[in-house]
Amino acid sequence: MFALRLVRTFRPTALAQRSLVAGAAGAVGFLLLSALSYAVAHPDRPGAALSRLLWCAVPLLACVQFAASAARTDPCVRPREGLDAVGMGPARLPLLAAVSTALSCTAGCALALLAFTGLREGLGGAPPAGAAAELLGSGRELPRAAVATLLAVPPLAAAAASAVATRLRALPSARTAAQPRTPPPAPVGLPWGVAVTAVGLAVETYAADRAASRPGPDVPLPGSLDGLGPGVVGGWLLITLGLVLAGPGLVHLCGLLLAVGRPGALRLLSGRALREEAPRVGHSLGMLCAVAAGALATARLYGAPGGGPAAGPLTVLGTAVVVVCAVAGALSAAAEFRAARASATDGLRRVGVPRRALRAAAALRVAALLAVLAPLAWLIAELAALPLVR
Incomplete structure (x- = not known):
């Protein structure tokens, strides 16, 4: 009530x-x-x-x-x-x-x-x-x-x-209050996410090979909910879960890459912000990366010789749920990131940092995320689609 x-x-x-x-x-x-x-x-x-x-x-x-x-x-x-x-x-x-x-x-x-x-x-x-x-x-x-x-x-x-x-949600702020000068620790989910993703790719490849070795038609494309076997579907589910688990670690890695070499004030500011807020926005960006990989893999499958059957209404409904939730989750994470950085942004403005520099830092963060997550989504899509089109 x-x-x-x-x-x-x-x-x-x-x-x-x-x-x-x-x-x-x-x-x-x-x-x-x-x-x-x-x-x-x-x-x-x-x-x-x-x-x-x-x-x-x-x-x-x-x-x-x-x-x-x-x-x-x-x-x-x-x-x-x-x-x-x-x-x-x-x-x-x-x-x-x-x-x-x-x-x-x-x-x-x-x-x-x-x-x-x-x-x-x-x-x-x-x-x-x-x-x-x-x-x-x-x-x-x-x-x-x-x-x-x-x-x-x-x-x-x-x-x-x-x-x-x-x-x-309160743990990052508590750590910052206790140690304001200590670098943000790396999230522990990256190795687990990589392992789960690798297991998912292995399960999918094994299931696809077993289906292809049996007498009968080739492995069907996912035109309907039962177009693929349980092993292939379970492998794709593990791949999605692995990318979600690895999301915070990937965002933290983007922050580290921005600070490589002799960074200037802009790169230091952008990299520090990504490392501090990686636990908040990482899982949502990992889900968005998984959706992008799934879209690329589906395009690769339907672009293969022979194409695939038309998607059924339940497949369309499930795909719409995944896409809408991933995009809305990323937007919600972006709003949370902005709210969490509001006090720091106000402090920078009070000491005379121009708005143009703050916008440049935000653009640099987005570019760093795209530079890491876009190739990763393409690689996962290629590896996931390879057992089904060869």
Whole structure:
């Protein structure tokens, strides 16, 4: 109830962000229900059902990452004197963030259930037929326990990620207050992210080789949710997770590269800012890099001889969720970066630093990120598409 009252005080931008989180969770819930319907309607195709369920994990990961990024900039979880008076101090703000995110995601999943049920029963009174019946798995009753379990996954995962993100938000500032002259430590997730990405590429290559060695047609392209086997889909999921884990380390690496050699004041300022804010913006930029790699890999696959089948509606929906969540998460991370650097920027202006120099520093940070993340996305895309087009 307290979280709902705080929502009434939100600005339009914050309400739009909450609505976007709810919409993303609802779309993921719709995809999960579609995977369940397919499994119930086709018990003789466990491999295809597993592939559809694994495809849902990619938009789920994007939705969870965006929910965590949105929670870090949520006005209701910022320390305020009024919250301290009602017992919501900094130690209990993660709980408030988790409840607020869970409410938004639950509302989205409830709407997804209503929409999915209405489509299965037929909006005009007649049940769907043909491709629509195959898509929705109509004619079979869904297990209620399975429906409740699947629809509980997006709210619980997003709430847990929001609580962790809110809890970790105060750690960089606390370290800076304790040691203002100590260089920011490197994030520990880069080696783990590289390892997970390498495992994902290995799993995808192994699965593609096994599928190609069997008698029959070549490995199909991802025109539908079950176009690829579970191994290839699981490999792509691990690649995405690895890039998200490696994101903070990559941003920190960009800051180190700016300070190589004998940097001037502009390079020192830009590099220091990237290293300090890498834990805040790294995961969102890692997800954006994964989306760019996926887009390049898909373009490579569909540009191969023979092309690929037309993408189905569920594939389009999942792709839209991933792209929207990645772009919105990057914009939210940029807003958080600007808010975190506001005091430092004001201090530089007071000592006489011109606005042109500050804009040049921002442009230099963007150029450094593009110089590192763009080639990485291209390399991952080439390695991911290679086992499927050779």
